[in-house]
Amino acid sequence: MKTxxxxxxxxxxxxxxxxxxxxxxxxxxxxxxxxxxxxxVYITKEGDWYSDKAMNDMAFFKQSDYxxxxxxxxxxxxxxxxxxEMVWPGILDKKVKIDVVFPAMHGTYGEDGSLQGVLRMAKxxxxxxxxxxxxxxxDKAFTKQVLFAEGxxxxxxxxxxxxxxxxxxxxLKEKIAKLKYPLFVKPVHLGSSIGITKVKQPSELLNAxxxxxxxxxxxxxxxxxENLIEVTLPIIGNDVLTLASVERPLNKTEFFDFKDKYLSGxxxxxxxxxxxxxxxxxxxxxxxxxxxxxxxxxxALGCSGIARVDFLIDASTKKVFVNEVNTLPGSLYIHxxxxxxxxxxxxxxxLVKLAEERFAQQQALxxxxxxxxxxxxxxxxxx
Amino acid sequence: xxxxxTRYSLTYVRSLVYMLQASEYHVGDFLDWFWRxxxxxxxxxxxxxxKTPKAVAxxxxxxxxxxxxxxxxxxxxxxxxxxxxxxxxxxAIVGIPFVLTYILAVFTVAVRFVQWPVERSIVASAKKKLKxxxxxKIAIAGSYGKTSMREILKTxxxxxxxxxxxxxxxxxxxxxxxxxKGLQGDxxxxxxxxxxxxxxxIRKLCDFVQPDMGVITGVNEAHLEKFKDISRTQKTIxxxxxxxxxxxxxxxxIQKGLLYINGENALAKxxxxxxxxxxxxxxPDRAEDLNPSARKFATPFMKERIxxxxxxxxxxxxVENAKTSLEGTTFTLADGxxxxxxxxxxxxxxxxxxxxxxADIATxxxxxxxxxxxxxxxxxxxxxxxxxxxDAHGVxxxxxxxxxxxxxxxxxxxxxxxxxxxxxxxxGRRFYVTPGLVEMGVKTEEVHKEIGRQLASxxxxxxxxxxxxxxxxxxKGLQEGKYEGEIIWFAKALEAFSALPNLTVKGDVVxxxxxxxxxxx
Numbered sequence: 073m074k075t076x077x078x079x080x081x082x083x084x085x086x087x088x089x090x091x092x093x094x095x096x097x098x099x100x101x102x103x104x105x106x107x108x109x110x111x112x113v114y115i116t117k118e119g120d121w122y123s124d125k126a127m128n129d130m131a132f133f134k135q136s137d138y139x140x141x142x143x144x145x146x147x148x149x150x151x152x153x154x155x156x157e158m159v160w161p162g163i164l165d166k167k168v169k170i171d172v173v174f175p176a177m178h179g180t181y182g183e184d185g186s187l188q189g190v191l192r193m194a195k196x197x198x199x200x201x202x203x204x205x206x207x208x209x210x211d212k213a214f215t216k217q218v219l220f221a222e223g224x225x226x227x228x229x230x231x232x233x234x235x236x237x238x239x240x241x242x243x244l245k246e247k248i249a250k251l252k253y254p255l256f257v258k259p260v261h262l263g264s265s266i267g268i269t270k271v272k273q274p275s276e277l278l279n280a281x282x283x284x285x286x287x288x289x290x291x292x293x294x295x296x297x298e299n300l301i302e303v304t305l306p307i308i309g310n311d312v313l314t315l316a317s318v319e320r321p322l323n324k325t326e327f328f329d330f331k332d333k334y335l336s337g338x339x340x341x342x343x344x345x346x347x348x349x350x351x352x353x354x355x356x357x358x359x360x361x362x363x364x365x366x367x368x369x370x371x372a373l374g375c376s377g378i379a380r381v382d383f384l385i386d387a388s389t390k391k392v393f394v395n396e397v398n399t400l401p402g403s404l405y406i407h408x409x410x411x412x413x414x415x416x417x418x419x420x421x422x423l424v425k426l427a428e429e430r431f432a433q434q435q436a437l438x439x440x441x442x443x444x445x446x447x448x449x450x451x452x453x454x455x
Numbered sequence: 456x457x458x459x460x461t462r463y464s465l466t467y468v469r470s471l472v473y474m475l476q477a478s479e480y481h482v483g484d485f486l487d488w489f490w491r492x493x494x495x496x497x498x499x500x501x502x503x504x505x506k507t508p509k510a511v512a513x514x515x516x517x518x519x520x521x522x523x524x525x526x527x528x529x530x531x532x533x534x535x536x537x538x539x540x541x542x543x544x545x546x547a548i549v550g551i552p553f554v555l556t557y558i559l560a561v562f563t564v565a566v567r568f569v570q571w572p573v574e575r576s577i578v579a580s581a582k583k584k585l586k587x588x589x590x591x592k593i594a595i596a597g598s599y600g601k602t603s604m605r606e607i608l609k610t611x612x613x614x615x616x617x618x619x620x621x622x623x624x625x626x627x628x629x630x631x632x633x634x635x636k637g638l639q640g641d642x643x644x645x646x647x648x649x650x651x652x653x654x655x656x657i658r659k660l661c662d663f664v665q666p667d668m669g670v671i672t673g674v675n676e677a678h679l680e681k682f683k684d685i686s687r688t689q690k691t692i693x694x695x696x697x698x699x700x701x702x703x704x705x706x707x708x709i710q711k712g713l714l715y716i717n718g719e720n721a722l723a724k725x726x727x728x729x730x731x732x733x734x735x736x737x738x739p740d741r742a743e744d745l746n747p748s749a750r751k752f753a754t755p756f757m758k759e760r761i762x763x764x765x766x767x768x769x770x771x772x773x774v775e776n777a778k779t780s781l782e783g784t785t786f787t788l789a790d791g792x793x794x795x796x797x798x799x800x801x802x803x804x805x806x807x808x809x810x811x812x813x814a815d816i817a818t819x820x821x822x823x824x825x826x827x828x829x830x831x832x833x834x835x836x837x838x839x840x841x842x843x844x845x846d847a848h849g850v851x852x853x854x855x856x857x858x859x860x861x862x863x864x865x866x867x868x869x870x871x872x873x874x875x876x877x878x879x880x881x882x883g884r885r886f887y888v889t890p891g892l893v894e895m896g897v898k899t900e901e902v903h904k905e906i907g908r909q910l911a912s913x914x915x916x917x918x919x920x921x922x923x924x925x926x927x928x929x930x931k932g933l934q935e936g937k938y939e940g941e942i943i944w945f946a947k948a949l950e951a952f953s954a955l956p957n958l959t960v961k962g963d964v965v966x967x968x969x970x971x972x973x974x975x976x
Contacts, residue, residue: 097957104954409960410848413882416957 074171076108076424077123077158079187081115085266085287086178089402094176095130097406101416102174103128111158111168113148115177123148123158123168156196172424173198175400179262183400184210197431199423200377201399208373209397212260212292215373219394222372224365227384227393228252229294231260234285248277254296257281259288270296299387302395303352305366306380306405308419310426313370316405316412318362320352350411358385361392369394377426380405461495462552468517470498471559476510477502480567482560489556500949501970509566513559520558524551574629581632582663590619590642591820592664594649596657596695597672597717598688599860601626601648603801604672604809606837608646611813611830615822616643626650628663644820652681654691661698667711669695670812673720677860679896689726699760710819715812718763719805720862727761762815766807770815777807779873781843781851781964788814788827795828800835802843802853804873805866810834839970841867849961859892859969861902865909871966872913883962884916888955890948890971891925900928907932916940919955921948923971 080094081087094112102108112127122142126132135141151157156173160166173196175187185207191198201209208214213231220226230247237244248255257280259267267287269280277293284291306316352359366381373379380401384393409419461467471489478484492498504510528544535541585592593608595601605620612618619642621634626648638645649660674689682688695714702712716723768774768788772795777786784806788795799810810831817827836842839857846852855867871885887910895902907929910918918933920926922944930942943958945951948971955965 100953101957103950104957407848410850411961413960413962415960417954418960 073107073109074424075111075169076102076172076174077111077113077156077170078102078174078176079113079115079182080176081117082177082180082182082187083115083117083119084177084179084182085262087117090176090178090182091130091133093178093400093403095128096403097416098174098176098404098420099128099130101420105417105421111170113158114142116142121148121150123160150190150194152194154195156191156194170196172196172427174420174424174427175200178400178402183398184261197427199427201375201379202430205374205376205379206399209375209379209399210261211290212258212396213290214260215397216292216294218372219369222368224369224372225391225393227295227297227395229292231290231292233291234289237281237285237291248293251293251295255280256294256296257284258292258294259284260290260292261288297384297386297393299389301352301354301385301387302383303354303362303385304380304382304405305362306378306401306408307366307370307375308378308422308426309370310376310430313367314414314422315363315366316408316414317351318354318359319405319408320349320354322348348407350408354385355390358390358392365392365394369397373397375399376430377423378404458493458495461493464496467495467552468514468521468555469504470495471556472510472513472517473499473504475513475559475563476504476507480509480563482563485563486556486560495552500947512566513562516562517555517559520555521551524554574632577632578628578663581635582665584635584638585645585664588638588640588642588645590617590645591668591711592645592647592666593668593670593816594647594661594664594666594695595670595672596649596651596692597670597723598651598675598677598692599858599863600672600717600809601650602837602857603806603840604670604813605646605648607801607809607813607834608644608670608816610834611810611817611827612644612646612820612822614826614830614833615817616820617641618644618646620646621648626660628660631660631664649695651688651691652678654682654687655694657691657694658698661695666695666698667702668713668715668816669699670715671695671717671723672809673717673862674722674726675720675860675862676892676895676898676902678894679898680894683896685722685898689722692723693726712760713762713816713819714760715762715764715769715816717808718765719808724763762812764808764812764815766804766811769808769811771818772811772814774807774811777804779804779806779870781874784810786810793824795824795831797828797831799831802836802841803866803870805869841870846956848956848959850956850959851962851964853964853966856967856970861892861895861905864892864906864968867966867968868906868909868913868915871915871964874964875914882960883964884959886917886919886955886959886963886965887915887968888919888921888951888965889926889929889968890921890923891929892969893971895925899925903928904932904935907934907938908936911936911938914940917943917958919943919945919951919958921951921971922946 078094078098080090082090084090099110099112102110110128111123112125113121113123114127115121116139122145124145132138146160146162149159149161151159151167156170158168158170173191175182175191175198177183177187181187183206185203188198188201188203188206192203208218213229216226216229228251230244230251232240232244253272255271255277257269257271257277267284269283271277271280281291281293301320303318303320305318308314362383365383369381370379375397378399378401380398382395382398384395385391404419406416406419410416474488475485478488524547528547531540531544535544595604609618609620619638621631625631625634627650631647647660647664647666649657651657671692674685674692676685679685679688682691699712699714716727718724762770766774766777771790772788773790775787775789777784779802781802783798783800784802784804785798786807788797788811795814797810797814799806801810814827814831817830822830839854841858842854844852844854858864858867868887871887874885891903903925910929911933917940918929918938920929920942933942945954959965
């Protein structure tokens with residue numbers, strides 16, 4: 073029986089969404105599949121790590137006092153002794169060796185490559201995108217720069233840091249002035265549409281930038297797309313890719329906000345279940361274009377395991393732009409996979425297998441080599 | 456040892472009372488359960504104790520008895536200095552869970568003894584009211600399919616008559632008496648389900664409701680554990696036929712004493728054709744020439760009173776072009792001069808026979824073909840009886856959790872088999888989820904192996920089994936049938952139910968077959 077750790081929660085604005093993703097569908101599907109010893113690993117908003125099998129049940133987190141209950145428990149520590157081990161210190165340490173990790177943390181530290189870096193160091197297979205692709209995809213500006221360089225269409229954009237905004241005010245204003253209104257102002261690192269403002273005229277710009285800087289120290293200003301159709305495409309795979317259905321969010325507001333994405337989900341079906349059209353009822357040619365660009369984007373960013381590529385389509389010109397990439401889609405976008413013929417159990421089984429395959433490939437690489445450099449250091453002095 | 460200690464949990468008394476309630480205060484069933492059960496902590500799994508005044512009285516008795524024993528042990532331990540005293544205390548503690556069970560059993564018998572005259576008087580008064588009631592009384596007997604038949608009758612006859620029937624599963628004298636109490640008196644048709652648990656039950660219920668007409672939906676192994684022998688089940692169910700033989704044939708233009716029998720049920724047909732062969736072939740002049748059990752049928756008029764119903768038709772109606780899918784069942788009823796284009800929301804061709812029977816009864820009661828057609832179009836699956844539900848992800852669940860008999864199972868597997876290429880999308884898979892059937896007695900192994908063979912032959916893609924004493928027989932049957940699909944095991948039904956959303960995709964059809972009440976867990 074494989075021991076799998078599902079890591080969720082964390083110091084992120086998407087902490088609560090992560091709890092849902094971890095349970096629906098990850099833990100539920102792993103349980104349904106059987107053959108796994110599932111260890112839920114929960115990171116509090118303060119950054120404390122706990123693991124207790126009672127947390128495999130989502131009901132644990134519905135208790136109003138679950139944080140108080142956790143505080144009475146022993147925190148779990150990680151040991152990287154040729155693999156990952158969870159340790160509960162005591163007179164006799166309790167230890168659990170982890171075979172595979174399933175990260176279910178959205179946003180900061182979980183989806184930005186931080187956790188992936190730790191897991192690489194621990195030498196343990198983990199599900200989803202690796203450190204580099206996670207870090208790039210987490211930064212909307214980096215994503216657009218990479219995609220632009222790779223010839224993937226993106227909307228015109230300008231990015232700057234807080235420091236740039238103060239020191240290069242004139243240059244930035246000039247650059248922004250070249251963009252066509254309406255604009256979108258976004259913190260580059262946050263997901264779930266947090267801190268994003270639609271700016272219809274120059275007078276609203278400063279306020280929107282201030283809002284974005286409230287959440288992040290790097291901001292992206294980009295052109296909006298006229299006659300907008302938003303679609304998204306979940307993808308899984310390492311070398312061979314499997315596409316879910318092209319999905320169209322049916323948001324009523326002007327753009328997709330946090331509430332649309334996470335709070336309008338149907339009961340018991342994770343997030344995102346009832347606000348979209350799957351498959352999207354758009355031209356077949358557009359579907360094909362989205363699929364082609366989706367695969368190109370996935371590969372350009374070096375994604376593996378799972379990711380979701382978001383697109384903006386101008387309905388009148390039929391032009392398709394890649395908007396951003398999400399390396400851990402909320403609830404793995406299970407609602408879409410199910411409608412595309414992949415069940416929760418099949419999805420998590422394939423993701424675990426992909427993680428193990430990637431890990432095996434990485435282990436086959438040589439990371440060290442013998443050299444006499446240490447002996448040579450200071451050697452001349454001794455002479 | 457761990458299981459033994461569960462008898463000392465705080466919820467032990469509650470578990471006992473819950474099980475008494477679940478087994479309808481049948482002491483035998485309750486004691487059978489008690490001696491079969493090891494873990495008394497996890498008893499209230501599927502349902503919970505309903506705190507009726509009767510249940511509360513039992514709880515009071517249980518906890519009082521427990522308190523008395525513990526106070527006695529405490530007193531003994533604090534005063535005794537002898538080995539004997541300690542020994543008695545020890546024995547009292549070890550024995551109390553068992554003694555308590557029998558105290559509750561004796562209390563059940565005592566309550567029944569007190570209740571009996573009261574219930575008898577209630578039933579007598581209901582019987583009197585029924586005797587004076589002018590409505591046509593239709594009784595339904597059978598090992599299965601009674602509620603479906605009641606609902607079809609109620610829906611179709613309701614298009615032209617004022618119809619009333621007891622709700623839920625009111626099929627015991629007390630349940631029926633409660634229903635009779637609420638009758639207005641102007642109902643034109645009354646429909647009764649007759650429940651059978653022991654020989655003589657149907658006869659008693661017939662004496663009570665005095666039916667003018669009857670339907671026998673079939674005989675099978677349901678409750679075989681109680682009947683021990685299938686021939687006793689047959690005989691008990693056909694007590695309805697015995698009663699109807701004595702009904703005066705016609706009154707106010709309506710033919711009475713009619714009996715509709717499910718001709719697709721082998722055991723019902725066998726009872727009529729084998730045990731009473733002259734009845735179908737040639738009725739002898741002298742009833743004395745028949746065996747005693749057949750004499751009641753020997754009256755010449757009985758020959759005209761029997762109507763077998765099948766998917767080919769019933770009475771004057773012949774069935775043509777029957778088709779079924781996930782949307783319902785469609786067929787034409789023709790009698791040579793008239794036609795009825797029937798569309799029912801009920802699923803499966805096994806529903807055609809009962810619908811045709813009801814059409815024939817309705818015709819006899821004077822309903823027009825149009826009224827019958829409208830009535831049939833309003834028939835729909837009843838709760839937990841092959842009831843389809845489609846979730847937000849496009850997975851179709853057929854809730855057949857109240858269907859726990861071999862004939863019903865066969866019909867449903869036939870229905871699932873018929874979906875391939877018709878109701879099922881190309882990628883859609885069929886999931887058959889079951890904990891098996893209960894009370895199959897000596898036929899347990901045979902019945903379950905047969906289910907396995909049927910599933911294999913129908914090519915069901917996924918069979919989800921709940922681990923218990925009977926499902927290994929289904930697995931065996933699947934192997935015998937060279938099953939090529941996937942068998943998925945779960946320790947408990949609830950685990951399977953929560954896993955299913957993660958196993959299914961759009962277009963899949965999930966059939967939930969039968970549900971094991973706690974007393975069989």
